[in-house]
Amino acid sequence: MTGATPGATPGPDPADDELRELAAKQAALGEVRGTPAADPVNAPMIRHWLDAMGDANPAYLDRGVAPPAMAQVWTMQGVRPRGKVSTPVDDVLAALEARGYTGVVATNCEQTYHRYARLGERLTPATRFAGLAGPKRTALGEGYFATWNVTWYADGDEPVAEMMFRVLKFRPRTRTGTAPAGRREPYPLRPAVNGDTAFFWEGVSRGELRVQSCADCGRLRHPPGPLCPHCRSADRSYVTASGEGTVYSYVVHHHPPVPGRRTPFVVAVVELPEGVRIVGNVVDCPPEDVRVGLPVRVTYRAMDDDLVLPQWTPREPR
Amino acid sequence: MLKSQAAIAGIGATEFSKDSGRSELRLAAEAVFAALDDAGLDPAEVDGMVTFTQDANQEIAVAREIGAGELTFFSRVEYGGGAACGTVAHAAMAVATGMARTVVCYRAFNERSGRRFGQPDARLGGQPTSQGLEMSWHVPFGLMTPAAWVAMFARRYMHAYGVTSEDFGRVAVAMRRHAATNPAAWFHGRPLTLEEHQASRWIVEPLHLFDCCQESDGAVALVVTSAERARDLRRSPALITAAAQGSGEGQMMMTSYYRDDMSGLPEMSVVGRRLWEMSGLGPADVQTAILYDHFTPFVLAQLEELGFCGRGEAAGFVRDGGIELGGRLPVNPNGGQLGEAYIHGMNGIAEAVRQVRGTSANQVPGVRNVLVTAGTGVPTSGLVLSAG
Numbered sequence: 045m046t047g048a049t050p051g052a053t054p055g056p057d058p059a060d061d062e063l064r065e066l067a068a069k070q071a072a073l074g075e076v077r078g079t080p081a082a083d084p085v086n087a088p089m090i091r092h093w094l095d096a097m098g099d100a101n102p103a104y105l106d107r108g109v110a111p112p113a114m115a116q117v118w119t120m121q122g123v124r125p126r127g128k129v130s131t132p133v134d135d136v137l138a139a140l141e142a143r144g145y146t147g148v149v150a151t152n153c154e155q156t157y158h159r160y161a162r163l164g165e166r167l168t169p170a171t172r173f174a175g176l177a178g179p180k181r182t183a184l185g186e187g188y189f190a191t192w193n194v195t196w197y198a199d200g201d202e203p204v205a206e207m208m209f210r211v212l213k214f215r216p217r218t219r220t221g222t223a224p225a226g227r228r229e230p231y232p233l234r235p236a237v238n239g240d241t242a243f244f245w246e247g248v249s250r251g252e253l254r255v256q257s258c259a260d261c262g263r264l265r266h267p268p269g270p271l272c273p274h275c276r277s278a279d280r281s282y283v284t285a286s287g288e289g290t291v292y293s294y295v296v297h298h299h300p301p302v303p304g305r306r307t308p309f310v311v312a313v314v315e316l317p318e319g320v321r322i323v324g325n326v327v328d329c330p331p332e333d334v335r336v337g338l339p340v341r342v343t344y345r346a347m348d349d350d351l352v353l354p355q356w357t358p359r360e361p362r
Numbered sequence: 363m364l365k366s367q368a369a370i371a372g373i374g375a376t377e378f379s380k381d382s383g384r385s386e387l388r389l390a391a392e393a394v395f396a397a398l399d400d401a402g403l404d405p406a407e408v409d410g411m412v413t414f415t416q417d418a419n420q421e422i423a424v425a426r427e428i429g430a431g432e433l434t435f436f437s438r439v440e441y442g443g444g445a446a447c448g449t450v451a452h453a454a455m456a457v458a459t460g461m462a463r464t465v466v467c468y469r470a471f472n473e474r475s476g477r478r479f480g481q482p483d484a485r486l487g488g489q490p491t492s493q494g495l496e497m498s499w500h501v502p503f504g505l506m507t508p509a510a511w512v513a514m515f516a517r518r519y520m521h522a523y524g525v526t527s528e529d530f531g532r533v534a535v536a537m538r539r540h541a542a543t544n545p546a547a548w549f550h551g552r553p554l555t556l557e558e559h560q561a562s563r564w565i566v567e568p569l570h571l572f573d574c575c576q577e578s579d580g581a582v583a584l585v586v587t588s589a590e591r592a593r594d595l596r597r598s599p600a601l602i603t604a605a606a607q608g609s610g611e612g613q614m615m616m617t618s619y620y621r622d623d624m625s626g627l628p629e630m631s632v633v634g635r636r637l638w639e640m641s642g643l644g645p646a647d648v649q650t651a652i653l654y655d656h657f658t659p660f661v662l663a664q665l666e667e668l669g670f671c672g673r674g675e676a677a678g679f680v681r682d683g684g685i686e687l688g689g690r691l692p693v694n695p696n697g698g699q700l701g702e703a704y705i706h707g708m709n710g711i712a713e714a715v716r717q718v719r720g721t722s723a724n725q726v727p728g729v730r731n732v733l734v735t736a737g738t739g740v741p742t743s744g745l746v747l748s749a750g
Contacts, residue, residue, distance in 0.1 A: 231502075233484055233487065233501050233503075233504065233506070234488070234502065235499075235501070235502050236488055236489055236490040236491075236495050237490065238495065240495070241495060266620065267495075267499045292518065292624070293514050293515070293517045293518035293521070293624060294514070294517060295505070295514050295517060295566045295567060295568075296566065296567035297504060297507075297510055298564040298565060298567065299563070299564070299565050299566070300480065300481055300482065301482075302482045302504040303482060303484050304484075305504040308564075308567075309504055311500075311503050311504060311505040311514070313514060313518075313619045313624070320620070321620050322499075323499055323500050323503055323505060323617075323619065325503050331567075336518070351502070353503065355503075
């Protein structure tokens with residue numbers, strides 16, 4: 045994988061020395077053992093993985109071994125990690141984040157396989173921080189390349205697979221491209237937010253489309269409100285919508301000019317399969333191609349440094 | 363029962379312009395003077411005042427300006443143009459219950475030369491009031507002008523019933539035809555063809571420029587008193603046979619996009635049912651109607667909600683001059699807000715009074731009852747006025 049091009053090195057910065065010191069310290073820790081896999085190597089997971097990858101080779105399950113490329117799968121943290129065990133890499137990435145290198149893109153991944161992992165074996169990962177290079181100017185912005193190695197051991201101390209992984213942590217460019225550390229022009233059309241609606245906007249900023257649901261009777265409601273009009277409950281929850289929808293109605297705004305917007309633009313009422321409607325822009329689609337009934341999928345657009353809006357893009361190729 | 367207990371005894375207005383050159387309070391006072399003169403009443407007799415929540419002139423300020431004395435009733439009606447007939451409803455209730463004897467309803471603004479409602483206002487979604495939060499589901503997406511809010515309904519209405527832009531255009535053509543022969547109308551002497559409507563630029567698709575009403579400076583005032591007293595005054599009374607306000611389920615201000623159906627105006631159905639019930643009349647009993655026409659598509663939806671035709675049939679109803687003078691139901695003989703002026707619906711009530719009196723520039727023959735509606739897409743109101 046190659047996502048960025050290392051370039052010339054800019055002038056010295058005291059912060060660079062701090063980062064280099066930290067990187068040296070973490071590298072000196074050597075290989076640090078992580079938490080063993082939650083489950084031993086097992087047939088159901090192998091079957092799902094082969095299915096997802098479209099790999100029809102019957103040899104793995106027939107011989108009771110896992111595809112080598114599954115190495116990472118056995119020790120993944122899952123969506124909601126419990127009691128995360130830190131690795132030597134974490135402190136380096138956190139330090140980069142704190143210095144504004146918030147963007148991340150994986151640039152290299154090389155795996156080495158020693159032998160097949162067998163059904164019933166429980167793998168344990170071990171991580172070694174290999175090094176930090178930078179700062180570099182790249183097409184994405186200024187950043188550092190961080191490299192580490194992971195080795196998976198079977199029940200004894202026998203290595204099964206190894207992986208070298210490298211990411212670029214970079215400072216995202218601003219839209220204008222003038223001031224790397226500057227903020228974007230504030231988008232003028234801001235929503236009012238209060239305790240009844242904050243969950244929606246928090247969700248949007250994390251790339252989730254949240255629909256209020258009543259914690260008692262389960263009814264969905266959008267736009268949200270403080271109470272459930274059906275059962276009077278003030279105990280509110282939300283569901284995360286699938287993100288698919290259908291254009292129920294739409295307009296193409298031409299006139300008068302709207303602050304923060306370039307005309308013409310499309311606004312639609314989108315009907316969600318969850319049973320509620322929501323308003324948003326239809327983007328990445330010429331206005332003349334929008335129609336009632338158009339299948340759309342949610343997409344999230346940062347309007348400035350603080351506000352993300354849920355918007356909609358056609359689901360089918362046009 | 364409110365039926366026929368009160369009447370409109372006087373109407374008054376300023377000229378309708380694009381730049382009045384004077385303050386909104388002065389416009390209000392001028393219109394109130396004209397209405398009191400029309401009724402033959404002295405300002406000192408005014409003891410009640412009603413206006414729109416949106417009006418910038420407080421009741422006490424107008425009272426001071428016209429030299430009224432003590433007031434025993436004052437009230438404001440909310441929801442933009444939906445307030446128009448509501449001001450008369452409140453006045454009629456005050457008169458019927460003895461809260462006041464002579465109530466003035468007024469609306470005055472420099473809507474063209476001052477604050478224009480059609481311009482985007484980034485502050486709409488700014489405050490976490492219930493309305494600010496409601497707007498916040500729309501304004502951030504640039505959906506923030508009345509034309510855009512209405513266009514969203516119009517598109518769904520077109521989809522539901524196979525209605526076309528030309529069907530909307532026929533409403534504009536009818537209004538401009540009426541305005542052309544009304545000397546008080548801004549578009550006096552300037553009719554519009556369907557081709558001109560179709561060629562006009564897009565404001566917010568599917569609405570063309572001529573689907574949107576004009577913007578105006580001006581004021582209108584009405585004097586409401588008891589039916590009995592009105593009969594003794596200078597003018598023949600316009601009896602308030604019925605008055606109603608209405609809001610629908612899941613109602614919002616202009617953006618009720620979340621309830622089951624988006625191809626109608628449920629709040630106008632509430633008003634219509636109340637009006638027919640209170641008056642004991644039906645669509646066949648009115649000879650002309652004043653239907654709020656800030657945007658053409660909602661004139662079609664109102665014809666359906668009020669029972670003048672069935673669902674989805676309004677496009678057929680307006681073909682062949684159906685709502686023009688001489689048609690099956692002449693609508694807005696004054697030219698409406700598309701043709702006469704945009705005074706937030708109050709100029710339409712004044713026209714209904716003239717039709718009942720038989721004094722309109724575009725008089726419909728044999729008028730006994732007139733139906734009047736207020737702002738559409740918002741909580742609204744309506745009246746049935748009758749000769750008495």
